[in-house]
Amino acid sequence: MTDHLHPRSRLVHDALRAAGIPGEIVVLPDAASTAALAASALGTDVGAIANSLVFWSDGEPLLVMTSGAHRVDTAALAARLGRTSITRASVDQVREATGQAIGGVAPTGHPTKLTTVIDEDLAAFDEIWAAGGTPHTVFPLTFDQLVALTQGTVAAVA
Structure with a gap:
């Protein structure tokens, strides 16, 4: 049941189901x-x-989905993607683009589809965890499911 979920997390849940991803959103007692x-x-x-x-x-x-083990090298990533520059979005830009708050941005459930890059290092894990639309929610999925869900480009980001 999704009745207990925050509305942003319900949007994420619905997007996961629409994509055929069975992972359940987990509500954590403390913000993650x-x-x-x-x-x-x-x-x-x-x-x-x-x-x-x-x-x-x-x-x-x-949107860059990166392994929690390292930071994004924005200059190198911009060069790899053929972009002029990549800079951190403001709080307002994040909220406008995703409908979600920093610290809880999910890879899905946004008002419109975002161009997404997925860290190739995430492929090393059988199960990965992503935010579920709020800082208190997460959900499991596989690397292949993340790529399919976001239709993202896999690349080195660090």
Whole structure:
């Protein structure tokens, strides 16, 4: 049942079901707004946390799903993607692009489809975890499911 979920998490749940992904959204007792907090709460490797980071690039939002084990090298990623620049989106840009707050941005459930890049390092894990639309919600999925869900481009991001 999704009755207990925040409305943003219900949107994520519905998008997962529409994509045929069975993972359930887990509501954590404490906020897991960082990869380290999420990994600790779930008892998993920090590298298996798929951080949803929103950047601004060439006049549009860019969602980068990166392993919690490292940071995005924006200059190198811009060069790989043939973009002029990639900079961190503002709080307002994140909310406008995703309908979600920083610390809880999911890879899906957004008002419109976002151009997405997926960290190739996430492929090393059998199960990865992503935010479920709020800082208190997460859900499991596989790397292949994440790629299918977001229709993202797999690349080195660090």
